[in-house]
Amino acid sequence: MYVVIAGGGRTGMQLATLLLSEGYKVRLIEHRPDLLVHLHQELPTEAIYEGLATDPDTLAAVGVHQAHILAACTADDATNLVLCYMGRTLFNVPRTIARINNPRNEWMFNETFHVDVALNQANVLSSLIREEMSLGDMMTLLKIRRGRYSLVEEKVEPGARAIGKPLKDLGLPDECIIAAIIRDGQVILPRGSSVLQEWDEVLAITSPEAAVTLDEMLSSSTHPDRDEERESV
Numbered sequence: 001m002y003v004v005i006a007g008g009g010r011t012g013m014q015l016a017t018l019l020l021s022e023g024y025k026v027r028l029i030e031h032r033p034d035l036l037v038h039l040h041q042e043l044p045t046e047a048i049y050e051g052l053a054t055d056p057d058t059l060a061a062v063g064v065h066q067a068h069i070l071a072a073c074t075a076d077d078a079t080n081l082v083l084c085y086m087g088r089t090l091f092n093v094p095r096t097i098a099r100i101n102n103p104r105n106e107w108m109f110n111e112t113f114h115v116d117v118a119l120n121q122a123n124v125l126s127s128l129i130r131e132e133m134s135l136g137d138m139m140t141l142l143k144i145r146r147g148r149y150s151l152v153e154e155k156v157e158p159g160a161r162a163i164g165k166p167l168k169d170l171g172l173p174d175e176c177i178i179a180a181i182i183r184d185g186q187v188i189l190p191r192g193s194s195v196l197q198e199w200d201e202v203l204a205i206t207s208p209e210a211a212v213t214l215d216e217m218l219s220s221s222t223h224p225d226r227d228e229e230r231e232s233v
Contacts, residue, residue, distance in 0.1 A: 168192035
């Protein structure tokens with residue numbers, strides 16, 4: 001997969017580093033001399049292209065017409081919108097991703113400017129906080145279908161409602177499927193007759209709403225220490 005990244009700040013550089021480490025072909029576009037010096041210290045020279053990302057000649061030179069993804073990671077929202085628009089209309093890039101710097105501008109990052117995925121750091125943080133508050137010790141391992149479903153992992157705590165009951169009798173929502181049970185280091189492929197034990201690790205594919213129900217079944221309580229603190233106030 002070929003990814004073109006516009007913007008050599010911390011976000012762009014870190015994204016390029018991660019993608020390169022996973023074997024992707026990457027070209028990062030940057031024009032500011034001070035950032036270019038730093039980029040050449042952190043990234044392979046062949047992954048860096050010196051030029052103005054909003055210049056069509058620059059985009060053509062890095063072969064953006066062959067890219068699978070264009071990631072607009074500059075510190076300017078207007079620039080990121082222009083890049084997504086140009087990437088789709090001029091070069092037919094199949095997938096565009098844009099960084100939102102000012103949350104108030106989020107309403108513009110849509111199909112009008114051909115933004116397929118908009119990353120708003122404020123929304124990401126608030127989402128993580130909501131998950132932490134509502135899902136206790138459940139850990140999200142992977143987002144699927146733009147976050148509509150997730151692969152999650154949680155241990156069965158002592159006293160949990162699910163202990164000793166066959167999976168088919170738990171009454172889990174249709175949008176929650178138990179994918180695996182890890183017990184004593186061994187992976188168990190679950191069946192309807194499988195019964196959960198204390199400290200089993202449960203892997204499940206679930207929607208956000210169904211994850212709340214699953215967490216309630218696997219947890220003895222949600223953050224008991226915090227609940228006690230609230231009761232004592």
